[in-house]
Amino acid sequence: MVGPNLFINYGEAVAVILFGIGFSNLLLQKNLIKKIIGLNIMDTAIYLFLAEKGYIAGRVAPIVVDGVQEVEAYINPVPSGLVLTGIVVSVSVTAIMLSLTIRLYRRYHTLDLDEISMRLKKEGL
Amino acid sequence: MNFVQNFPFFSIILSMFSGIVSSVLPARAAKWLNTILISVVGAMSAVLLVYLMGTGESYVYWMGHFPAPWGNEIRAGVLEAGMALFFCVIMLLSMTGGRKKLLGEVEYSKHNLYYILVNLLLSSLLALVYTNDLFTAYVFVEINTISACGLIMIRQNGRTIEAAVRYMIMSLLGSGLFLISLCMLYDLTGHLLMSNIKESVAVLVSHHQYSVPLMTTIGLMCAGLAIKSALFPFHSWLPDAYGYSTVSSAAMLSSLVSKGYIFLLIKIFYRVIGFEIIAESKVINVLFVFGLLGMIFGSLSAIRENDIRRMISFSSVAQIGYIYMGFGLGTESGMTASIFHILSHAATKSLLFIAAIGLTDVSKGSRQIVDLTGAGYRNKIAGFAFTVGSLSMVGVPMFSGFVSKLLFAEASIGHTYKMLPAVIVLAISTILNAIYFMKTVIRIYVPERRKDCEVITIKNEKEYAVTLVCFIVLNVMLGMLSQPIVQWIHTGLSMFG
Numbered sequence: 001m002v003g004p005n006l007f008i009n010y011g012e013a014v015a016v017i018l019f020g021i022g023f024s025n026l027l028l029q030k031n032l033i034k035k036i037i038g039l040n041i042m043d044t045a046i047y048l049f050l051a052e053k054g055y056i057a058g059r060v061a062p063i064v065v066d067g068v069q070e071v072e073a074y075i076n077p078v079p080s081g082l083v084l085t086g087i088v089v090s091v092s093v094t095a096i097m098l099s100l101t102i103r104l105y106r107r108y109h110t111l112d113l114d115e116i117s118m119r120l121k122k123e124g125l
Numbered sequence: 126m127n128f129v130q131n132f133p134f135f136s137i138i139l140s141m142f143s144g145i146v147s148s149v150l151p152a153r154a155a156k157w158l159n160t161i162l163i164s165v166v167g168a169m170s171a172v173l174l175v176y177l178m179g180t181g182e183s184y185v186y187w188m189g190h191f192p193a194p195w196g197n198e199i200r201a202g203v204l205e206a207g208m209a210l211f212f213c214v215i216m217l218l219s220m221t222g223g224r225k226k227l228l229g230e231v232e233y234s235k236h237n238l239y240y241i242l243v244n245l246l247l248s249s250l251l252a253l254v255y256t257n258d259l260f261t262a263y264v265f266v267e268i269n270t271i272s273a274c275g276l277i278m279i280r281q282n283g284r285t286i287e288a289a290v291r292y293m294i295m296s297l298l299g300s301g302l303f304l305i306s307l308c309m310l311y312d313l314t315g316h317l318l319m320s321n322i323k324e325s326v327a328v329l330v331s332h333h334q335y336s337v338p339l340m341t342t343i344g345l346m347c348a349g350l351a352i353k354s355a356l357f358p359f360h361s362w363l364p365d366a367y368g369y370s371t372v373s374s375a376a377m378l379s380s381l382v383s384k385g386y387i388f389l390l391i392k393i394f395y396r397v398i399g400f401e402i403i404a405e406s407k408v409i410n411v412l413f414v415f416g417l418l419g420m421i422f423g424s425l426s427a428i429r430e431n432d433i434r435r436m437i438s439f440s441s442v443a444q445i446g447y448i449y450m451g452f453g454l455g456t457e458s459g460m461t462a463s464i465f466h467i468l469s470h471a472a473t474k475s476l477l478f479i480a481a482i483g484l485t486d487v488s489k490g491s492r493q494i495v496d497l498t499g500a501g502y503r504n505k506i507a508g509f510a511f512t513v514g515s516l517s518m519v520g521v522p523m524f525s526g527f528v529s530k531l532l533f534a535e536a537s538i539g540h541t542y543k544m545l546p547a548v549i550v551l552a553i554s555t556i557l558n559a560i561y562f563m564k565t566v567i568r569i570y571v572p573e574r575r576k577d578c579e580v581i582t583i584k585n586e587k588e589y590a591v592t593l594v595c596f597i598v599l600n601v602m603l604g605m606l607s608q609p610i611v612q613w614i615h616t617g618l619s620m621f622g
Contacts, residue, residue, distance in 0.1 A: 019305055026298055035294060042301045046308060053312050078317070079308075082260060086304065089267045093297060096271060100278065100290050107283055116287055123283070 011052035018045035032101045032111045036094060043090040047083045054079030129176045130184055132169040133201045133255040136209065137248050140166060144244035152236035159220065159240040163247065167213030174206040183620045185257060185320075194321055200257035200396075204464075204617025208254050208388060214599070215380050215471050216247060222479035222592035223373030226486075230280050230371040239279055239371075245272040246377065250385045259307050259397065260317050262389055266303065266353070270296040273382045276374040277366050288365035295352060295362045302349030309342045310397075319396040330402055343398055344408050350390045351412065354383040356449055357419030360442045364430075367438035367478075375434065376478040379441045380471035387448055387467060391460065394452070395621035404455035413453020413543060417550045419446025424557035432492045433485065436561060437477050440518060443554060444470045447533065450550075454536055454543055457618065462532035464614045469517070469525035469603055476596040477514040483507025483589065484569060487578055494568055501569035504581040508569050510593040515562035517600050520555055525603035530555065532611070 006013055022045055025038025054076045062074035101111065108116050143162045147155040177183065183202030190196070220243065231239055249269040256262050270293070278289035311317055313335055314325035329335055352359045367375045394403045403409060423443030430436040444466070451463030487503035488496045501508025517524035530551065537547035583590040603610065 016305075019301070023298065023301060026294060026301075032290070039297055039301075043304075046301070046305050049305065050308050053308070079311075082308070082311075085260070085264060089264060092271065093267065093293070096274060097290075097293055097297075100274075100286060100293065103278075103286050104283075104290065107286070113287070113290065116283075120283055120287060 009052075012049055015045045015049035015052060018042075018048065021045075030112050030114055032097075032104070032113060035113075036097050036101070039097065040090070040094060043086065047086055050079040050083050050086075127176070129173055130186060130201070132173045133199050133205070133209075133251070134186060134188070136166040136169050137199075137251045137255065140244050140248035140251060144241045144248065147237050147241045147244060150237055152233060152240075155237040155240040156224075159243055160217070162244060163213050163217045163220070166247065166251070167210055167217065170206050170210035170213060173201060174203060174210055177201065177203045177206055181616075193318060194316060197261060198257035198318055199255045200319075201255055202617055202620035203613060204620065205254050207613060207617065209251055211468060211471070212250050212254070212381055212384075213247070215475055216243070216377060218592050218595055218599075219373050219376035219380070219475050219479065221588055222475075222596075223371060223376065223482070224588060225586065226372050226482055232281075235279060239276075242272045242275040242279070243373075243377070246276065246382070250381060253385045253389050257319050257396075258317055259310070259319060259322065259393075262392075263300070263304055263307055266300055266386065266389070269382060269385055270300065270353070273378055276378065277370045279374070280369070280371050282369070284365060284369040288362060288369055291362035292366045295355075295359055299349045299352035299359075302345050302352065304349075306342045306345035306349060309338060309345070313338060313342065319392070322397050323399055326398055326402065330399075340406060340408070343403070343406060344411075346393060347390065347408050347412060350386050350393075351415070351449065354386040354390075355442060355445055356412075357415050357422060357442060357446055360419070360423070360445075363442060364426075364435045364438040367441065368432065368435040372478060372482045375438075376475035379438070379478065380475040383441075383445060384467050384471055387445075387463075390452075391464065392621070394460075395618065400457075400460075400622070409453045409455045411453075412449045413547075416446045416448070416450030416453050417546060419443060420450065420550050420554040421446075421557070424554055424561070428557060428561045430561075431494055433481050433494050433497065433565065434478070434492055436494070436565070437474070437481060440477075440558070440561070441470075441474060443558070444474070444518075447529070447554075450547060451533060451536065454540060454547065456536060456540070458532070458536035460618060461611060461614050462529060462536045464618075465532055465607070465611065466529040468610070469529045469600075472525055472596065472599050472603055473514050473517045476510055476593070476600060477518070479589075479596070480507045480511035480514060480593060483581065483586075483593075484511060487581055489578055494565055497565070497569050498571045499569065499573040499575060500578075501566075502572070503575075503578055506583050506590045506593050507581075510597055511569065512566050513597050513600060515566050517604070519559045519562055523601060523604050525600050525607075528604055528607040 019042055022038045022042025026035050029035045029038060056075050059075045062077045140162055143158050147158060186199040188197040249265040252265040274289050274293050277292060278285050314322045316322045316325060355363045367379055394400055420443050423439055423446055427436045427439035430439055448463045448466050451459045483504045484497055484500040484507050485492050488500050517526040520526045520530040533551060537544050
């Protein structure tokens with residue numbers, strides 16, 4: 001039962017695996033830049049998932065060229081809209097993360113978050 | 126349509142636009158704009174609350190006049206309006222309480238940036254409270270995260286930047302989980318509006334279709350919002366973020382930001398999945414266990430802490446645990462207790478943060494509890510307010526904390542197998558609370574005159590004193606007038622259904 005479904009929906013399966021990779025990178029990597037790369041992989045995986053779900057094989061984007069056709073002629077446009085909104089959000093959070101990383105690097109000359117924490121403890125602020 | 130019904134939309138859009146306008150205003154004007162904005166939004170929410178109490182039913186507001194499955198919607202009931210009013214009150218008091226301190230903490234040229242962040246925070250909180258659309262909720266969750274991150278790092282030192290990075294990482298993990306669960310739910314049901322999803326989910330459950338994906342989705346959604354609201358094992362960012370940011374930021378972060386996510390989770394329970402389905406699922410058992418763990422470990426960490434602001438922050442971890450424990454009971458009374466605790470914790474925690482800053486100011490700025498000896502005599506109003514907050518947190522009658530503990534105990538009684546752990550942990554956590562809060566209260570009232578520290582009287586800091594008095598009144602009101610408030614929560618929850 002599980003087997004065939006998994007092979008038909010291989011796009012979604014790949015998306016979820018990528019999500020897992022991105023998630024664990026964001027959680028476990030020590031290097032801040034690698035963390036941010038993990039964040040981007042995670043977000044992109046979600047957009048891949050949405051795009052896979054929105055596309056229906058053999059149909060076209062709902063742009064009216066020569067008169068409105070049957071509903072069956074078009075794909076679902078909502079997931080594409082969600083992907084666009086999501087991209088905007090993830091761009092802005094990536095920008096914030098990168099700017100914070102620059103701040104930390106200028107101050108401590110390292111990208112390792114654990115080392116920064118250790119130094120902060122030593123400073124005893 | 127009545128004019129009052131536009132108010133939720135007005136409040137969201139007003140706060141968003143004031144945020145944009147603040148960027149070009151001088152700091153002084155931005156300050157006034159912010160104060161006026163919060164008061165106006167609070168007043169509008171109060172009028173809306175009275176109106177909804179009168180009509181006795183909630184309503185749905187179409188954004189852009191597109192009907193249900195396509196358009197975006199706002200929905201307002203008594204619970205939403207009351208929450209918005211409460212958030213405004215807490216925010217106004219937190220801002221006035223930390224105003225004077227802000228001058229020393231943030232460069233004056235950056236003050237208008239601070240007010241932009243506060244206005245954006247308000248708009249995102251209001252949107253989380255009012256929205257009827259899950260994807261809109263996700264977008265505003267992110268706006269909330271970004272503005273909270275700004276509020277942490279606007280005070281420039283190594284600690285706050287590190288705290289902001291840790292906060293962002295945890296929040297982004299949470300929002301990633303929330304977003305993917307939201308996409309899965311969209312795939313399962315084909316809708317993004319809360320009411321439509323609920324209908325589809327009810328059909329799916331009654332036909333026993335897709336039960337595993339549905340449960341996975343619910344689990345991911347709960348996990349995402351739990352990470353964002355700092356439930357126990359995910360709290361590592363919290364003490365630094367609350368402990369080293371500006372006072373107003375700490376008060377708002379602890380009492381509003383995490384509560385916004387929790388309120389969204391309550392809305393998801395009632396309006397997206399349906400409370401019966403949630404109550405039967407295993408997900409709430411997980412929330413229950415982590416809630417209990419948080420109640421104990423949060424308090425234990427607080428006992429070990431020597432820094433007063435970090436101690437209060439760790440106490441927040443324990444209080445978030447209480448709220449999730451109430452969710453975990455899976456009953457209507459458990460939810461009522463949790464919602465009451467949201468109010469009680471918000472009122473008390475912001476009071477404690479603002480009172481603590483008064484105490485550290487008269488101890489040469491040292492935050493170590495040892496150095497606070499006798500601080501209650503040097504700044505009388507802050508000492509009194511801190512005592513009130515501590516008593517409320519411990520759960521002494523007359524104050525709000527007592528009522529929420531009573532409600533939690535009542536809710537857990539009669540539960541077959543969750544009663545014993547809930548009541549026992551409640552008792553242990555109360556004792557632990559008493560240990561660290563009473564230790565501090567006794568310390569600040571040790572009769573030792575220190576000549577080298579300045580003394581602050583009420584005359585010197587009128588604004589600060591008035592704020593603390595308002596907080597104390599709010600706390601006592603929540604404690605004494607609990608009956609009508611519980612009644613209001615019941616009405617609100619029944620409107621959710």
